Amino acid sequence: MSERLxxxxxxxxxxxxxxxxxxxxRSYVVNDAKGRFLANASxxxxxxxxxxxxxxxxxxxxxxxxxxYNRGQILYRIxxxxxxxxxxxxxxxxxxxAAKTTASAEVDAAIDRWVWYxxxxxxxxxxxxxxxxxxxxxxxxxxxxxxxxxxxxxxDGPLLGLVSVVAPAIVTGNTVVAVASEPExxxxxxxxxxxxxxxxxxxxxxLLTGRRAELAPWLASHMDVxxxxxxGAPDDAVTGLEKAAADNLKRVLRPGSGDWSADPGTDRMKGxxxxxxxxxxxxx
Amino acid sequence: MPTGVELRGFLHGLPGVxxxxxxxxxARLGARxxxxxxxxxxxxxxxxxxxxxxxxxxxxxxxxxxxxAKAIRPDPAxxxxxxxxxVCVYPDLVEVAVDALRGSGVGVASVATAFPAGRSPLAAxxxxxxxxxxxxxxxxxxxxxxxxxLAGDYLKVHEEIVETKRACGDAHLKVILETGELRTYDNVRxxxxxxxxxxxxxxxxxxxxxSPAATPxxxxxxxxxxxxxxxxxxRTVGVKPAGGIRTTKDAIRYLVMVNEVAGPDWLTPDLFRxxxxxxxxxxxxxxxxxxxxxxxxxDHFTLD
Numbered sequence: 001m002s003e004r005l006x007x008x009x010x011x012x013x014x015x016x017x018x019x020x021x022x023x024x025x026r027s028y029v030v031n032d033a034k035g036r037f038l039a040n041a042s043x044x045x046x047x048x049x050x051x052x053x054x055x056x057x058x059x060x061x062x063x064x065x066x067x068x069y070n071r072g073q074i075l076y077r078i079x080x081x082x083x084x085x086x087x088x089x090x091x092x093x094x095x096x097x098a099a100k101t102t103a104s105a106e107v108d109a110a111i112d113r114w115v116w117y118x119x120x121x122x123x124x125x126x127x128x129x130x131x132x133x134x135x136x137x138x139x140x141x142x143x144x145x146x147x148x149x150x151x152x153x154x155x156d157g158p159l160l161g162l163v164s165v166v167a168p169a170i171v172t173g174n175t176v177v178a179v180a181s182e183p184e185x186x187x188x189x190x191x192x193x194x195x196x197x198x199x200x201x202x203x204x205x206x207l208l209t210g211r212r213a214e215l216a217p218w219l220a221s222h223m224d225v226x227x228x229x230x231x232g233a234p235d236d237a238v239t240g241l242e243k244a245a246a247d248n249l250k251r252v253l254r255p256g257s258g259d260w261s262a263d264p265g266t267d268r269m270k271g272x273x274x275x276x277x278x279x280x281x282x283x284x
Numbered sequence: 285m286p287t288g289v290e291l292r293g294f295l296h297g298l299p300g301v302x303x304x305x306x307x308x309x310x311a312r313l314g315a316r317x318x319x320x321x322x323x324x325x326x327x328x329x330x331x332x333x334x335x336x337x338x339x340x341x342x343x344x345x346x347x348x349x350x351x352x353a354k355a356i357r358p359d360p361a362x363x364x365x366x367x368x369x370x371v372c373v374y375p376d377l378v379e380v381a382v383d384a385l386r387g388s389g390v391g392v393a394s395v396a397t398a399f400p401a402g403r404s405p406l407a408a409x410x411x412x413x414x415x416x417x418x419x420x421x422x423x424x425x426x427x428x429x430x431x432x433x434l435a436g437d438y439l440k441v442h443e444e445i446v447e448t449k450r451a452c453g454d455a456h457l458k459v460i461l462e463t464g465e466l467r468t469y470d471n472v473r474x475x476x477x478x479x480x481x482x483x484x485x486x487x488x489x490x491x492x493x494x495s496p497a498a499t500p501x502x503x504x505x506x507x508x509x510x511x512x513x514x515x516x517x518x519r520t521v522g523v524k525p526a527g528g529i530r531t532t533k534d535a536i537r538y539l540v541m542v543n544e545v546a547g548p549d550w551l552t553p554d555l556f557r558x559x560x561x562x563x564x565x566x567x568x569x570x571x572x573x574x575x576x577x578x579x580x581x582x583d584h585f586t587l588d
Contacts, residue, residue: 050579224581247578
């Protein structure tokens, strides 16, 4: 009896609910913490960014018009699916170099983060919206609305970091194009498999792997992207990306402390919301 | 006027179309890569070939005027973008379009002859045509009687085209074959020759109301027909694919096909048009991408 051939996973991109290879046909080598070969990851090109933005824009209408309650259900479903694949993610994080307890704690924290944001889905409107007192016979109501397509340069925390930036953007109804961590892209693509099986409509989250320095400027300058999260952008690139983002007045979230285990707060959700205020005459 | 027997003999004597070969050749021509300066000039050429079309029951004079403004100046942010070829509307809105386009050099095309089904008495079809011409249309898009064509009554189709051509006067006549209803490529070739023999100035694939509308192989067969027709008679006829052309890539594929199949003589708005509405925004978006180096988005262009 011959030895069984190993069946290795091909890590591809996640665009519009499908797993295509990069349009450019390129890939790059991903090593573990000790420099040993782990896998080849797709190296996305600017055209993959373009396709992902088109997919995100297409998904925006449907996703943003879901009820917040339904979005919360779907985010919770993601947590459920992630829980079912807990062992796989722990293995993947350990392969990348994390210690057993750290990996385990990070996966737990990532699952809990989905649940945390799922709970916010139908509450954030009440927290940031308001019935404003005005001097006149009007009801004056401010309600939050999603910004649109959000580009995300994800930080290096391969799972918790990514979840911590993607979840707050989509829970309010935005759609996302995220560039995963450059040195550790593999958990992002495994997370995409979770998203694809969680009732999350295709195109709501699009994940690209590749060179940040190559992809981030295309996201920042894209006229059909409404906001950009620079959480994982290298310090020396932030100014340039902000300038590019100013062309169509994108909302920009600058890199923060980078401590993803801390209490996330509501800032990341509020960063990608617009406020609509309606005046309605009383008694009509 | 030919007799029915002669016409039938001629059309059925045309060589058959190799379906597999036609599909494959059209697919291969669609695989060409057009980049940088060639792409820029292809985009401008395609914009100048667009017949900006609105054929909805819900059309209003206001919508037609807005469309005409866009036809004259497609992208206000890029004043060097060319004008489109023509605006295509229903006959009752021709007058509005003519007023809005006066002096601009953009033509007004009107569908006529009981578009899109063509199921009306000949007298009604001709009255429809005359009304559109009287209102100032410079181009008439007529539909053929597909029922008669499929039943083999080629003479009836021929006579209708001849009569409509007469009713057009100076206006150009585009004959819509509605290839989605003709079933076979052989029929597309026959209908093309029939229309050209009857005096069509343009042959057009579809009304846009039937799926499939314009497809690359069908357009290729029609381009072959106009090429062969010029070789045989010396008269040059134009081609207009319409319906389902939405992206710049599609448009450029058609231009490649025109160049390779009919020849560069046809690469002018006088002999090749693209019937479309949403295509124009995509062309403008690509044009701006080439000009500014950043991807543009639909938010930055007018809706139509």
